[in-house]
Amino acid sequence: MEDCIFCKIVDGSLPSEKVYEDESVLAFKDLHAQAPVHLLVIPKKHISSIREIGEEDGPLMGKIFAAINQLAKEYGLADKGFRIVNNCGDEGGQTVYHIHFHLLGGRSLTWPPG
Numbered sequence: 001m002e003d004c005i006f007c008k009i010v011d012g013s014l015p016s017e018k019v020y021e022d023e024s025v026l027a028f029k030d031l032h033a034q035a036p037v038h039l040l041v042i043p044k045k046h047i048s049s050i051r052e053i054g055e056e057d058g059p060l061m062g063k064i065f066a067a068i069n070q071l072a073k074e075y076g077l078a079d080k081g082f083r084i085v086n087n088c089g090d091e092g093g094q095t096v097y098h099i100h101f102h103l104l105g106g107r108s109l110t111w112p113p114g
Contacts, residue, residue, distance in 0.1 A: 006098035010044045019074075024060055025067045027103075036106030037075045037082070041068055047099045050088045068103055077105035085113070 008014040010026055019039060020027035030038040043060050047053060053061065072078045082105030087093035 004046060004098050005096055006040075006042050006100060007046055010042070020067055020071055022063070022067070025063050027067060027071055030102065034102075035104040035109065037077060037104065039071060039075075039103040040100050041071070041103060042098060042100045048097045049094060049099055050086055053099070064101060068101060071103055072105070075105065077103075081105065081109075083109050 005014065009016045009028065016028035018026065018028045020041070024044050025041065026044055027039050027041040030040050032038075041064055043057075043064060045057075045060065047057065068084060069078070072082050082103060085102040085104065086099070087095075
């Protein structure tokens, strides 16, 4: 999608601090970090929200969560704990309509988040 900020990061027309990339998944540092480690993990394929995931996207979602697990290990979060967040829709706090998962850690996270 030409207006999607994350699609522009995927195609290289917007810069990001990439921390992981394969043929279908990209992860980069969040510009507005809410924890010592705050990464965004996205599919390269444009999917607006979790509501648009179809059965055919099952393997892609598996790759996303495998990347999250790998990043949690690389950033020293796996043993202490971390949070994965997906915001869906306006009232769910979604501001970028390209499905993405926040990987947060590196400090004690409280609940409820907000």
